[in-house]
Amino acid sequence: MSRLSPDQQAEVFYPSSDGEPIAESYVHLYVLLVTLEVLRQYLEGQQATVLANQFLYYAQGFPKLRVAPDVMVIFNVAPGGRDNYKVWEEEQVPSVIFEMTSPGTKNHDQEFKKTLYEQLGVKEYWLFDPKEEWIKEQLRGYRLRQDVYELITDNRSEPLKLRLQVEGEQIGFYREDTGEKLLMPAELAQALREEQQLADAEAQARQQAEQQVEQLKQRLRRCEAACRQTSLGVDLDRNDNSLE
Secondary structure (H helix, E strand, O other): OOOOOHHHHHHOOOOOOOOOOOOOOHHHHHHHHHHHHHHHHHOOOOOEEEEEOOOEEOOOOOOOOEEOOOEEEEEOOOOOOOOOEEHHHHOOOOOEEEEEOOOOOHHHHHHHHHHHHHHHOOOEEEEEOOOOOOOOOOEEEEEEEOOEEEEOOOOEEOOOOEEEEEEOOEEEEEEOOOOOEOOOHHHHHHHHHHHHHHHHHHHHHHHHHHHHHHHHHHHHHHHHHHHHHHHHHHHHHHHHHHHO
16 A cells, blocks of 8 residues: 655644543453553553553555454553554554453454454454353454464563463463562552551661660660769778768
8 A cells, every 4th residue: 555645644634542442341341451561561661552452543545444352462662651553653563452341252263353353463362251151261362373363372472571360350461570569559559558568667676776775775874873972982982981
């Protein structure tokens, strides 16, 4: 397809919203937002971006040819958000896409989107069914092999270098190099609270220890003063006896 001239490009409008709900239920919305934030923090500092429910335009000059992945990870692009994502401008297609699926989107996710992402060259495509309504195992992934999607059997994401695990209505992400879990916002908040409580307890213990040391010093000073008085009294008695 030939590239459009600058004048032709200016005439084409690419909307950033269609007024449709982000997700069909609170559960789907929550897992979308949590996945977005977990992966955003994980890739912070890298030449990558994580976008959620934003239009992915894949054909220049044809604004109706678009899709809005629930979460997509794109490498080798400038970090930060976008109102929408145009493949021909960024010159990169997403490496990993997550769709939070349901019976209502099952056919669209399994047929149209799967075929489109395969043709675009998206390396991995993951379907997550948070309510366990049609995917028995809840999480199902496909990896591109020789331009064809193959089922992922080990729940590993090669581009992300993460292991994925179903944890109730969420996806747990674990680093392959250390096994460390990427904390979800609620888990991160709890960890920060526990860290603060530990720091407060340590500060209180240190303050108590300092008070005990100060009390011991005061007792020691009183003992030294008493000893000096006792010693002085003994010396005076000796002097009195010598005068006799």
